[in-house]
Amino acid sequence: MSRKSKTLLLVPPYCYPFSPSLGVPMLVGYLKSRGLDVEGQDLSIECQEYFLGEKFLRRIIPKHDVSSNEFISNVQNSINNLRDSKVIISKYIQSIKTINQAYNYISQYYSKFKMDIYEVILKENQANSYSIRELINDRRNNPFICFYEDMNIIEDLIKDRTIIGISICNRSQIIPGLTLAKMIKEQYPQKHVCLGGSFLSIIKESYNDWGHLFDFFDSIIVGEGEEVLNKLIRYIEDSEDFSHLENVIFRDKLNNVVANLNKNIKNRISIAIPDFTGFPLDKYFVPDKIIPYVINREKCIWSKCAFCVHDHGITNLFEKREIDQIIDDILVLKEKYRTDKFDFIIENGLSPKFMVKFSQRLIERDVGIKWRSHYRIQESVDYNTMKKAGCIALYCGVESGSQKILNKMDKGCKVSVYNEEIKKMNDAKIWVQISLIVEFPHEEPEESIKTFQFISSNKNDINSIKVNKFVLSRNSVIWKKPWLFKIKVIKNDKDDMAIDYEYKLEGNVTPIIKAEKYDVLISKLYPDKVIWGNIPGTALFAFLTRYKSSHEAKECFIQEAKN
Numbered sequence: 001m002s003r004k005s006k007t008l009l010l011v012p013p014y015c016y017p018f019s020p021s022l023g024v025p026m027l028v029g030y031l032k033s034r035g036l037d038v039e040g041q042d043l044s045i046e047c048q049e050y051f052l053g054e055k056f057l058r059r060i061i062p063k064h065d066v067s068s069n070e071f072i073s074n075v076q077n078s079i080n081n082l083r084d085s086k087v088i089i090s091k092y093i094q095s096i097k098t099i100n101q102a103y104n105y106i107s108q109y110y111s112k113f114k115m116d117i118y119e120v121i122l123k124e125n126q127a128n129s130y131s132i133r134e135l136i137n138d139r140r141n142n143p144f145i146c147f148y149e150d151m152n153i154i155e156d157l158i159k160d161r162t163i164i165g166i167s168i169c170n171r172s173q174i175i176p177g178l179t180l181a182k183m184i185k186e187q188y189p190q191k192h193v194c195l196g197g198s199f200l201s202i203i204k205e206s207y208n209d210w211g212h213l214f215d216f217f218d219s220i221i222v223g224e225g226e227e228v229l230n231k232l233i234r235y236i237e238d239s240e241d242f243s244h245l246e247n248v249i250f251r252d253k254l255n256n257v258v259a260n261l262n263k264n265i266k267n268r269i270s271i272a273i274p275d276f277t278g279f280p281l282d283k284y285f286v287p288d289k290i291i292p293y294v295i296n297r298e299k300c301i302w303s304k305c306a307f308c309v310h311d312h313g314i315t316n317l318f319e320k321r322e323i324d325q326i327i328d329d330i331l332v333l334k335e336k337y338r339t340d341k342f343d344f345i346i347e348n349g350l351s352p353k354f355m356v357k358f359s360q361r362l363i364e365r366d367v368g369i370k371w372r373s374h375y376r377i378q379e380s381v382d383y384n385t386m387k388k389a390g391c392i393a394l395y396c397g398v399e400s401g402s403q404k405i406l407n408k409m410d411k412g413c414k415v416s417v418y419n420e421e422i423k424k425m426n427d428a429k430i431w432v433q434i435s436l437i438v439e440f441p442h443e444e445p446e447e448s449i450k451t452f453q454f455i456s457s458n459k460n461d462i463n464s465i466k467v468n469k470f471v472l473s474r475n476s477v478i479w480k481k482p483w484l485f486k487i488k489v490i491k492n493d494k495d496d497m498a499i500d501y502e503y504k505l506e507g508n509v510t511p512i513i514k515a516e517k518y519d520v521l522i523s524k525l526y527p528d529k530v531i532w533g534n535i536p537g538t539a540l541f542a543f544l545t546r547y548k549s550s551h552e553a554k555e556c557f558i559q560e561a562k563n
Contacts, residue, residue, distance in 0.1 A: 007038040009165040012177040013047035014120040018538040025274035033272040041278040060109035082285040119172040127495035129210035144176040168197040182216040193217040209496035211257035220249040288542040289339040306477040344373040352381040359389035372541040383428035393431035401454025402447040426461035429549035433464040448513035464532040528557035
């Protein structure tokens with residue numbers, strides 16, 4: 001694990017194990033393009049291997065369990081199955097279930113956590129910084145201390161570095177990320193530990209409440225970190241004062257937490273090709289190597305959905321690139337990492353015209369890739385061209401089959417357009433997955449019924465469905481203007497790191513149809529739900545690339561479900 005670089009950027013546990021996190025590789029690529037000596041490392045997938053390893057499991061599985069030897073062997077086989085390019089989908093699903101059984105044992109042993117293959121949740125007070133601080137110091141109840149110590153992470157990775165960046169992009173990374181920062185500062189107090197990531201950007205306004213956590217690190221970069229981190233590294237290496245840097249939170253010489261937040265930065269940033277060096281691309285829990293790639297980085301072209309917080313922290317600082325520049329990157333990544341499978345991250349929704357032009361150019365340049373993308377349905381496009389260009393699947397945020405609810409969400413879409421475009425996608429033999437947001441505030445039963453009808457009438461064209469319960473997210477339009485939606489936000493002053501909130505409905509309240517009823521209906525309409533409903537989207541994409549069309553995949557999944 002030894003490295004020579006002065007700066008190291010880390011993805012701490014606990015991150016999505018089916019694909020590399022893209023933030024650190026993007027930063028590494030950018031900083032290297034600016035001449036800095038920097039590398040990245042993904043500790044998250046290593047942590048999963050550690051937790052699921054024989055040594056750790058023997059420590060936590062009850063000694064009286066006579067079947068422990070067989071179970072531990074099954075866990076190791078399951079990990080291998082998830083990475084096997086020839087694994088059948090039913091065995092892949094069973095392997096996830098086996099691994100989650102192992103995490104059930106781990107959750108029983110470390111009883112303050114609920115853990116599975118996807119995430120780590122603190123059962124109580126997960127948004128309270130003092131509870132988080134207490135657990136960071138709790139050797140008995142914090143399994144990440146064992147991971148860092150047993151794997152000798154601090155000594156192997158940190159000793160030759162000047163600056164260590166830790167990316168915290170979701171709640172599951174808070175405790176492992178801060179535990180890592182604390183252990184680094186204890187062993188190497190002279191190192192500069194800088195935190196970043198979308199989670200901390202979301203809660204940046206409440207830094208005074210959780211500022212005591214600065215005992216464990218030196219600074220936080222909020223928002224898009226490319227140029228800020230570039231400057232911070234140079235200032236620290238030259239022993240210069242960085243206190244005037246914009247979008248940095250730090251503790252000054254008087255021990256006060258200071259935030260230099262500026263939303264009006266105007267200098268543009270070029271997008272560099274991501275660098276996945278230090279990311280074990282063959283170790284993620286998918287049967288094929290898949291490269292995530294951001295086509296363009298900017299705010300959503302709609303940017304009005306009342307429930308959404310995607311644009312929070314995005315400042316449109318990045319320069320737009322021409323299609324051929326994007327394809328040049330893709331060809332480099334295809335050659336460097338020996339894969340033709342790409343997961344396109346489309347942050348701004350992109351215009352349908354761009355998608356067609358992009359697809360046409362992929363065909364003209366004979367790029368030869370297979371790809372999926374999240375897609376905002378807006379207007380009719382030539383999906384046959386997209387299919388010919390290698391599009392395997394489109395994951396579409398439909399949210400509701402009721403126009404009334406879509407209007408309340410300010411989704412900017414029409415159910416009639418959904419009906420037309422979904423059929424055209426399926427006719428083009430592209431796999432269509434839709435996502436729904438159910439239990440929206442004051443969603444009346446008749447509106448839910450319209451969503452049921454939408455699902456039923458399109459069952460031959462929609463290939464898979466993901467149902468999400470409505471979550472009131474910090475900084476969303478609903479959170480900022482609850483009176484417009486007749487709700488009252490329930491805030492607990494102790495939850496100083498909260499990003500999601502409970503709420504009460506005001507005025508006349510009608511019964512809401514629960515998400516569970518959607519699952520019952522979908523299971524009746526889709527006999528293959530036991531297949532695609534039990535694997536994450538990245539893995540589903542990997543399996544879909546084995547088939548010539550969505551129609552062929554559907555038939556095979558239905559047959560697999562019967563078996």
